Amino acid sequence: MQEKHIDLERIRADVKKRIEAAVPEANINYCLTCGLCASGCPATGLEDMDPRKFLRLLVLGQDKEILETDWIYSCTMCQRCRYACPMAIDVGRIVYEIRGMRPREERPKNLQRSCDLQRQNNSTGIPNEDFVWVVGDVLEEVREAEPQWKDLQAPVDKKGATYYLNQNAKEPTVEPEEMVPLWKILHAAGIDWTYSSEWWDGANYCLFTGDPEDWEYTVRKQAEVVDALGCRYYINTE
Ligand code: SF4
Ligand code: SF4
Known part of the structure; x- marks a missing residue:
């Protein structure tokens, strides 16, 4: 994992609480750790991460790992995990929120640049x-x-x-x-x-x-x- 210096104080991270507020239907505390989400996820294994592991880190309050992993940009937000999950936990939706919590300067530069340009027209x-x-x-x-x-x-x-x-x-x-x-x-x-x-x-x-x-x-x-x-x-x- 590439070393980053995300200032947790500055973004007032208690990531789990913020996710629970933003995505109340996500039911992250009901995760059974069964791994069904990881079995069908196209991003499993990338950046040494998978949706089950990502969710465990989130539930256990590992904010630094959650905010620093570039795996969030490997997730395609396809929602296969949500349909495989017996508790209907939507990891892709959570990933979307985590991306938004990353300070702009800590996001992939090409991606952020494309968004900034798009605000101007294309x-x-x-x-x-x-x-x-x-x-x-x-x-x-x-x-x-x-x-x-x-x-x-x-x-x-x-x-x-x-x-x-x-x-x-x-x-x-x-x-x-x-x-x-x-x-x-x-x-x-x-x-x-x-x-x-x-x-x-x-x-x-x-x-x-x-x-x-x-x-x-x-x-x-x-x-x-x-x-x-x-x-x-x-x-x-x-
Ligand atoms: S939404 Fe993300 S975490 Fe879920 S299956 Fe698709 S790529 Fe994997
Ligand atoms: S499929 Fe659902 S319950 Fe099973 S590990 Fe993944 S998120 Fe947890």
């Missing part, structure tokens, strides 16, 4: 004009290279479109061709849709940092765009 920081340009450029390439898709559409800021679609920012940035299969599916299905030229990034890294306020802020900004365009439905691709 998690990669590319200008909106570049996103619009890449969409147009890729569309043109497909129309030229694949005559059967000569009528393919990838609209941006189309007022009154039925569906608003957001986009993982990584794709227009590093693998733009990955946007095309969904365009084709929507086209084949006759769906009336649009991207927006602002707040178009659907990958919300503020969920992964455990910051509900940042997460809500970015989702609300997207909802404002959907309303301004007059779209009826919001499709979140992430």
Whole structure:
């Protein structure tokens, strides 16, 4: 485990009490230590941790270990543990809260940076004009290279479109061709849709940092765009 210097006093840690208050349905005191959660968890064994061990540390008040383990970033929050657990303890939900307790400067830098950038518009920081340009450029390439898709559409800021679609920012940035299969599916299905030229990034890294306020802020900004365009439905691709 990498050495960290988390100031427990500063974050007033009594992690167990805080979890009990934030996630009262978690029933952490009812854990039977049976290990069923660990048996199906994709993060078992990473960082020398698993959900059963993580929960024991929490119940036994081992705040330092709980706050310092990077295992919380290996948990996918898939909730397999919750469905395997005879006491329905949701370790993924607890992990989310623990992530939010980590001081910002002690979180994985790339993750926090992506969340900070997303609060400004998108998690990669590319200008909106570049996103619009890449969409147009890729569309043109497909129309030229694949005559059967000569009528393919990838609209941006189309007022009154039925569906608003957001986009993982990584794709227009590093693998733009990955946007095309969904365009084709929507086209084949006759769906009336649009991207927006602002707040178009659907990958919300503020969920992964455990910051509900940042997460809500970015989702609300997207909802404002959907309303301004007059779209009826919001499709979140992430
Ligand atoms: S939510 Fe986390 S702890 Fe639970 S099974 Fe998924 S990865 Fe494991
Ligand atoms: S499955 Fe539930 S009861 Fe069993 S060890 Fe995991 S959290 Fe505890």
